[in-house]
Amino acid sequence: MRYLPKSPADREAMLKTIGLRSVDELFAPIPGEYRLTRDLKVPRQMAESEIVDYFRQRSRENGEGYTSFLGAGAYLHYRPVIIDSLISRGEFLTAYTPYQAEISQGTLQSIFEFQTMICELTGMEVANASMYDGSTAAAEAVMMAVRLTGRRSVVVARSLHPEYREVLATYATHQGMPLSVAGFGDDGRLNLTELEKSITPETACVLIQSPNFFGTIEDVASIAEIAHKHGAMLVVSIAEAVSLGIVEPPRQADVIAMEAQSFGVPLGFGGPYCGVIATREKYVRQMPGRLVGQTVDKQGKRGFVLTLATREQHIRREKATSNICTNQALVALMVNIFMTVYGKVGLKELAKQNLAKTAYAAGQFAKHGKLLFSGAPRFNEFVVETSEDPHAINNRLLEHKIVGGLPLKKFYPELRNAALWCCTELTTRSAIDAAVGVAAASESPVGTSKVESGLEEVAR
């Protein structure tokens, strides 16, 4: 086996040193009746070339070569080449969690820089070293607000990513945290009247997303005012990190729960991504996840360590702020390098291109379908309602190797024939024009009943 560095003679010699005759004796502690006496039924040992072939084949069956207009919490942005060059260095790739600070300064300093840039971009004072993803970060941020306020109920915007809402519901079930949902108005933004009505003296926090699931930028200031007036905290989820280049961050929030996938992380069929929680300094001791802090060594030299570990499971066990241990460190490093590459000016210019492409596409689609939620500013996503079922449109687009917008009916039955489209800096004008052309081609009714049966299937 090519990963194993011992010769039969080595094994022989080692067994002899230990004083054993055979390897089987090493497994004597396992009661005989449970020992496996056959081969595992897994694929036979494959050569590297066969493994590469296998995955190339799977790749060809997996949307290779398609142009996509999907966003909805997972965004295709350009990834500068140096991200993979740098994260492929074995010293980053194959290092453990930096508990031994003396030989982990590279990882520790890079996390410290990551925390700093997340703070700069979100307008918060502290950020952690990462969470699993945006959905679990949002759930953990809510639990943090519950601990901080001593209240238990939560108001969630219906315009929060539906899968984030599901995750929160799972986390909240056994915590005795009642959830209520506040709907959205004609402009796609959180309905403030409904919000007012949903908040009670027991509301720990209001959880919203901005830009929200429809790409619409929420009126964070007004929402914060309402939440704070009732003594509730405001937790804001950001799923599209590139928006931070041009959209004012939710500075009025008490906690920000972010998905940083847009910053240089491959789509990868949904993961691994990079969640982050950022907040005010005064709340840091209730924040979950690892944190890196600056300190000095015994000679007074600047250095970095994991800090405030008394919040964490390996010290506090059942009294910890969360059970999180392993995080998304290497993905956070991708994010860190991406932020460094684009920096102060590049991020803004990048976000501007997203805005321009989306404005153009929304304008083109509006000629043939109805653009929903046009009363509020948006970033790089928009919702189009068509008279034709969007699944049928998407089926036609697939023939042109185009993946159309996400039909919303599954998550929002009331939005019937609406779909969520996304453009990034990588979306070309010609792709937009082609998609609009195919989508519009049969805006006139077709035999929908015929295709309908196959449509649901195609969408998922």
Place this chain on the structure above:
Amino acid sequence: MKHITRKATRHVNQNEGLIFEKSSPDKAAWKLPPLDVPEVDTSKLLGSSERKDLGNMPEVSEIEIIRHFTRLSTWNYAIDLGMYPLGSCTMKYNPRVNEAVARVEGIANGHPYQPEKISQGALQILKTLSECLIEITGMDAITLQPAAGAHGEMTGLLMVRAYHQSKGNARKKILIPDSAHGTNPATAAMVNYAVENLKSDSRGMVDIAALEAQMSDDVAALMLTNPNTLGVFEQDIHKIADILHAKGGLLYMDGANMNALVGKVRPGDFGVDVMHLNLHKTFSTPHGGGGPGSGPVAIKKNLEPFLPTPVVLTKADGTLGFNYDRPQSVGRVRAFYGNFGMFVRALAYIQANGPDGLRQTTEDAVLNANYIRKGLEGTYDLPYSTPTMHEVVFSDRLQAKKGVRTMDIAKRLIDYGFHPYTTAFPLIVPGALMIEPTESEPKEELDLFIEAMKSIADEVEEDPQTVLDAPHSTRVSRLDETAAARKPILRWKPAV
């Protein structure tokens, strides 16, 4: 420092400040293509939501970024440099073909919401990996959704709770041995179960009498790590399972130490009802400085209705799809389907090994741990003489007489070119030295390690101060953690 020779030598190592300290206006490492659509007036589109300033984000060139991170990288230890004997962490070789196949276009750029008919490749990977892991664990079904071990624990306990609830009583407590990882009690708390500690016997195993006494209708499950954190296989495992099952409880296995079992014994065969795996331990996906991980949860048939949604299914036409219609599901634990990139790597690892390679891997991992045990027995105190599986736990009892503790020995090990072992864990061994070599170490590296540990033991006798002041060869030494926690500096700020 006369003892240090064999493995490590000091060499010149570049200094590097924070990236912000290299920044200056109008340096750039990016270039966008010309815009092919009309420019937009951002203030008109965004109004008061427009952001004007990005604060102190850096402005640097590409070569500076390359050097910055390359220099930082050289300050890290890594498996690629040498042995990483962290107990319970399974720091094994991370095969490079895994990285290559995870970057193939359709795999790296697949969108989680792309239509199922153009997602068959990804679905096939999910299905094949699931089947392999079910076979390896001897369980009946699996979810790949949890993002890490602790997340898997939570998912597993959610299913335990749902199972009991379906029987009319969710129960109140989880039993956890005193040797368990900290995530176990923290997880039980997140699922709103009370934690009850279970003590170990003189062999370092679950005290059967205590378990019998503590087991009641209030106990939902026992969370057991097997082999446990002492590297000891719970020989009475079936008795343990029987005691739980007799009173309707479930046996949860923390699979952190599965590297001792793959291909040799299957948890499903010895009474486990639910368990998680750590793909970033047993199945070679890289730790990456702390993550990403992946924590699939394998279960027995009776827990299947409670799996998180969605699950992969084969449709009537033979194609694969996701099934969301699972009324008894515990719900989602993460958006999308889990850390898919880790599934790709884990499957590539299984393929590279095959059944024979997986078995040999386990045998080598156990052989290595026992070789170290033999080499250091006598030099370091072995608090439990029970047979060792994949890791061995010594204590600093002998060295403590000279005022040298496990952390000091660990720090001194750095000077010898090794990453320290796990210190001060498990909690049932005061001053623990927990050593897990994995299968990835050649005999030569193990010999160097044993030699280094013996040499440090000699130093403790002859010159304990050298050990107490270690490490001597690193960029920084013994950082002030107390100061860091007392007045936390968690981000860089420009000098005013």
